Amino acid sequence: MEHRIEKIKKQLHSQSYKLTPQREATVRVLLEHEEDHLSAEDVYLLVKEKAPEIGLATVYRTLELLSELKVVDKINFGDGVSRYDLRKEGAEHFHHHLVCVECGSVEEIEEDLLTDVESQVERDWGFQVKDHRLTFHGICKKCQVVTVNS
Amino acid sequence: MEHRIEKIKKQLHSQSYKLTPQREATVRVLLEHEEDHLSAEDVYLLVKEKAPEIGLATVYRTLELLSELKVVDKINFGDGVSRYDLRKEGAEHFHHHLVCVECGSVEEIEEDLLTDVESQVERDWGFQVKDHRLTFHGICKKCQVVTVNS
DNA sequence: TGTCAAATTAAAATCATTTTAAATTAAAAC
DNA sequence: GTTTTAATTTAAAATGATTTTAATTTGACA
Ligand SMILES: [Zn+2]
Ligand SMILES: [Zn+2]
Ligand SMILES: [Zn+2]
Ligand SMILES: [Zn+2]
Numbered sequence: 001m002e003h004r005i006e007k008i009k010k011q012l013h014s015q016s017y018k019l020t021p022q023r024e025a026t027v028r029v030l031l032e033h034e035e036d037h038l039s040a041e042d043v044y045l046l047v048k049e050k051a052p053e054i055g056l057a058t059v060y061r062t063l064e065l066l067s068e069l070k071v072v073d074k075i076n077f078g079d080g081v082s083r084y085d086l087r088k089e090g091a092e093h094f095h096h097h098l099v100c101v102e103c104g105s106v107e108e109i110e111e112d113l114l115t116d117v118e119s120q121v122e123r124d125w126g127f128q129v130k131d132h133r134l135t136f137h138g139i140c141k142k143c144q145v146v147t148v149n150s
Numbered sequence: 151m152e153h154r155i156e157k158i159k160k161q162l163h164s165q166s167y168k169l170t171p172q173r174e175a176t177v178r179v180l181l182e183h184e185e186d187h188l189s190a191e192d193v194y195l196l197v198k199e200k201a202p203e204i205g206l207a208t209v210y211r212t213l214e215l216l217s218e219l220k221v222v223d224k225i226n227f228g229d230g231v232s233r234y235d236l237r238k239e240g241a242e243h244f245h246h247h248l249v250c251v252e253c254g255s256v257e258e259i260e261e262d263l264l265t266d267v268e269s270q271v272e273r274d275w276g277f278q279v280k281d282h283r284l285t286f287h288g289i290c291k292k293c294q295v296v297t298v299n300s
Numbered sequence: 301t302g303t304c305a306a307a308t309t310a311a312a313a314t315c316a317t318t319t320t321a322a323a324t325t326a327a328a329a330c
Numbered sequence: 331g332t333t334t335t336a337a338t339t340t341a342a343a344a345t346g347a348t349t350t351t352a353a354t355t356t357g358a359c360a
Contacts, residue, residue, distance in 0.1 A: 018326085018337075018338080020337095020339080022339070039316090040316080041316080054339085054340090055339065055340050055341065056317090057317085057318075057319085057340075057341080058338080058339055060318075076226045076228070078224065078226070080315070080347085080348075081316065081317095098275060098277045100277075101280060107275070107277070109271070109275065113267050113270065113271075114267070116266075117264070118286070120263065121248070121263075125248060125257070126290075126291040126294070127257070127286065127288055127291065128288045128294055129286045129287075130251065130288040130289065131288070132286050133283065133285045133287070134282065134284045134285075135282065135283045136268070136271060136277065136281075137279075137281045137282065137283070138278045138279040138280040138281070139278040139280065140276075141276040141277065144276070144278055166306095167306090168306075168307080168357090168358095170306095170307065170308085170356085172307085172308070190347080190348080191346095203308090203309080204309090205309050207308080207310080207311095207348085208307080210347095210348065211307085211308085211349095230316085230317075230346070230347065231346090232348090
């Protein structure tokens with residue numbers, strides 16, 4: 001945990017940004033909820049528990065900043081809100097998601113899976129891929145069982 | 151064109167919805183701008199040219215309805231607006247996108263590309279894939295040339 | 301023709317996000 | 331160590347996209 005904060009601090013400094021207490025509190029919340037897919041509002045409410053004076057606008061600005069630095073990725077599952085997802089340690093690319101259309105659960109896939117597809121796109125479309133967003137919509141393991149039994 | 155309208159009309163009827171003049175005008179706009187990625191507002195302005203009395207709320211409701219029927223797919227490129235993309239004729243899945251981070255252009259990929267990845271996900275994660283969203287972010291052909299020359 | 305449900309309109313409401321202006325903080329300059 | 335300065339934060343207001351509401355219209359069909 002602490003070493004990841006240190007790392008992010010360095011990343012900020014390298015672009016001459018500071019790791020202010022508000023920013024640190026925000027990053028800590030993200031680290032403590034790495035599995036979740038929090039909206040700005042979610043993050044705000046959680047940060048408020050440790051730093052009650054923080055404003056929602058600051059959370060938005062911090063998330064935007066972290067997003068520029070590629071510390072987090074901003075994603076959108078189609079409900080009206082943006083969600084902010086910490087990049088896995090050392091990950092080059094954004095990870096993928098499995099969204100269950102039955103129960104709404106979101107599972108993560110850290111494996112890249114797209115290496116071949118990306119070479120194909122570079123070769124056949126002449127498009128130089130820098131990053132990707134991949135989400136599968138379908139039925140999760142749990143919900144398949146329920147459907148079978150009912 | 152007409153036969154696609156007919157098809158959509160039937161799809162609506164099969165769920166006991168009607169193809170009202172407003173809905174038809176909206177569908178026509180979508181068909182005439184199949185290559186574009188129009189926002190609700192964009193669609194509204196274009197529909198207004200043929201049916202000036204239409205309201206923005208109706209356009210939203212129509213797009214939502216078409217989205218439920220899988221006639222269009224709702225997509226989000228990270229700017230604050232939803233865009234509505236007609237499904238290609240006979241397509242089982244949503245098509246993919248190449249978004250250029252330099253010039254903002256959006257190119258479409260109709261080839262599926264994900265067959266293998268999807269079997270892998272079904273096999274290794276036990277997730278039954280129904281649909282997907284795949285967007286690549288990178289540099290388009292045009293912008294690569296510019297970069298090389300400058 | 302009269303009835304009823306579905307659909308539409310225009311306006312207001314809501315919700316997420318951004319902007320603003322004033323106040324605070326903290327590093328840099330003196 | 332005080333002053334200066336730029337960056338940051340706050341709280342409130344503004345914005346922009348989307349949804350809801352209530353009143354009206356439309357059109358099938360009894
Ligand atoms: Zn599920
Ligand atoms: Zn994730
Ligand atoms: Zn480009
Ligand atoms: Zn498209």
